[in-house]
Amino acid sequence: MDLAKVQGLVLSSKVDDWQRWEEVGWPSEGRHGDRATYRSDVALELHWGRVLNEHFVEPWTAHFANPTAHSFVVEATYGGSLVLQQVLVSVDGGRYALPLPRVYLPDPNSSETEYRVEHRPLIMARLVQGLGGWGGYDTDQGCRDAGFILDS
Numbered sequence: 001m002d003l004a005k006v007q008g009l010v011l012s013s014k015v016d017d018w019q020r021w022e023e024v025g026w027p028s029e030g031r032h033g034d035r036a037t038y039r040s041d042v043a044l045e046l047h048w049g050r051v052l053n054e055h056f057v058e059p060w061t062a063h064f065a066n067p068t069a070h071s072f073v074v075e076a077t078y079g080g081s082l083v084l085q086q087v088l089v090s091v092d093g094g095r096y097a098l099p100l101p102r103v104y105l106p107d108p109n110s111s112e113t114e115y116r117v118e119h120r121p122l123i124m125a126r127l128v129q130g131l132g133g134w135g136g137y138d139t140d141q142g143c144r145d146a147g148f149i150l151d152s
Helices: 003-012 059-063 119-132 139-146
Strands: 018-022 034-038 044-053 070-078 081-091 096-099 102-104 114-117
Touching (some): 003 081, 003 119, 034 119, 059 139, 081 119, 096 119, 096 139, 119 139
Antiparallel strands (some): 034 044, 044 070, 070 081, 081 096, 102 114
16 A cells, blocks of 8 residues: 555544554653554554653643643554654643644734644544543644634
């Protein structure tokens, strides 16, 4: 299967298309803490939880009741080969998995900052939130709470 097809499978998949597995132990350096297998093709797996920045701080993380945040990586593999990689941010004490936004300055003469989210990172965050997030919390609400602007 070619790279574009495998990436398309991941990006068009739903939470129910995956079987989540509990990892034994706690994520350590270089190791993910969670994984899921695509039910229709077991060669396709998602791995997430390897922390990149344990003390992630941005102005938008203060919008949550618990401003504790960390960035982590999500990797999709097919037959052991890396086919997709995305950095996400766990915010509000782990309640939300959010995409890492791009910082945009609409007017260079102003201090106003916009945080914009592209489509692919949003899809990956929704998938990870659904597979391992807190019940009752969803990525779209977290993006609204953070003040993100969703690019179409």
